Amino acid sequence: MCQHSFGEFEEGVSEMSKKAAAKMGRRDFFRKAGLGAGAAGAAAAGLSATKGHASVPDKTAANNRGYRETEHVKKFYELAKF
């Protein structure tokens, strides 16, 4: 019983580290692909001016757009070195 539980625990851990490894691999992959570098203004440009073809039904979202964009641009510059 104890043995069994331990086995399960081990399995849980390896499953978790596998997931973590996959996540790291993905992150590294994007980094090497240049997703952060070179995008400095690119991302800011992408966000700051999106016209909006698709939207949420909630109309109040549009009113907060300016605020949200400013925050996004700031966050983007933090990530420029990703």
Added chain:
Amino acid sequence: MAEGLARFEVSDEDYLRAQWYGLLARLLSAPPDQALLTIVRGLTGDDSELGRGIHTLATAARAATPEAVREEYFNLFIGVGRGELLPFASYYLTGFLNEKPLARLRDDMTELGIVRTDDVKEPEDHIASLCEMMSGLITGEFGEPVDLPRQRQFFATHIACWAPRFFDDLQAAESAAFYMPVGAIGSIFLSIESQAFEMAA
């Protein structure tokens, strides 16, 4: 409720993916105005494939005027009668507009809580709309962030099966100057996305 940035925790890489989709959406939904063109002129890229694409785009932007890009956009996507390219999933997949792929997209949009903005006339399967939807699904713009398997499914169903061909066509289009590197960037980015989805599977 205010939709602040901090509403959802999104990882750095997912945040950046959303921005790339946003950039493509912005450039493909309408020609860039002076302000955006000025931003694009200042972009620099590293020596990754994507970085080189950005570098080429910045160079093209420096050689362009808003008027010239507007005319290019018109010739590429609108045209007299029709533009050089029809950037719609339905057209690329069936040869006609407003066919089954659009119906399937509308079903998925309903399920994901995405509605169309009132003042947009084009069908929803326009490349710019699809990029915008991917961006929103990643950041939680339409409710809450959608997990990777569902992002992957949306990507595979509505984008991967035709958009790479569209971006290749855009790169090769006769009318494309500013939009040639946009085609290259789209192509490279979608290929990165495809590979990353494979890794996550």
